[in-house]
Amino acid sequence: MYQKKKQEDIRCPLEYAISLISGKWNSRILCVLHTHGTVRYSKIRDELVSVSDAVLSATLKEMLNKNLIVKHVLSTELTPHVEYSLSDYCKTLLPALQELCKWGGVYFTSHDKSIPLCKRCGCNTNMKNMPNAVL
Numbered sequence: 001m002y003q004k005k006k007q008e009d010i011r012c013p014l015e016y017a018i019s020l021i022s023g024k025w026n027s028r029i030l031c032v033l034h035t036h037g038t039v040r041y042s043k044i045r046d047e048l049v050s051v052s053d054a055v056l057s058a059t060l061k062e063m064l065n066k067n068l069i070v071k072h073v074l075s076t077e078l079t080p081h082v083e084y085s086l087s088d089y090c091k092t093l094l095p096a097l098q099e100l101c102k103w104g105g106v107y108f109t110s111h112d113k114s115i116p117l118c119k120r121c122g123c124n125t126n127m128k129n130m131p132n133a134v135l
Contacts (some may be wrong), residue, residue, distance in 0.1 A: 013016065020066050021093070025051055025059045030086065033069060034094060038085040 021027060025048065033039065034049045045056055063069045068090040074081040083098075084085045 017093075017096075020068065021097070023059060023062070025055065026063060026068075027097070029059065029063065030068070030090065030097065033084060033086045038072065038083045040081075042085050044084065 010019060021030070028048055029044060032044055036043065036047075041056070041060075044060075045051065045053070048056065051059075060069065060071075064071055067087050069089045070085050072083045072085065074083070
């Protein structure tokens with residue numbers, strides 16, 4: 001497993017929060033789990049489309065270690081049935097992430113109209129309420 005050469009230099013709670021959710025696939029996985037609730041690995045992979053199994057597996061492990069998601073192992077069948085969901089800890093972060101999504105939508109539409117907005121989380125519906133100074 002990869003180990004960083006330098007120790008992280010986090011100086012404020014915002015940096016810490018961003019370090020928890022940063023990563024190419026983390027926000028997408030959080031969005032899938034928020035939208036669909038408790039889902040199997042294959043559902044996450046199907047929703048993300050272009051992620052490899054190795055990267056998805058490593059990302060899920062990292063998110064488990066950060067207590068962002070919960071892994072449920074049900075062994076009622078011959079093979080274990082594994083599902084993932086948002087942790088209670090992560091659910092407290094959802095309102096802030098939705099506000100960040102709204103802000104990002106306003107920023108995108110005012111700077112680059114070619115970027116498609118998220119249709120999954122519904123955060124684009126209240127952009128009219130954003131301050132004009134952001135636009």
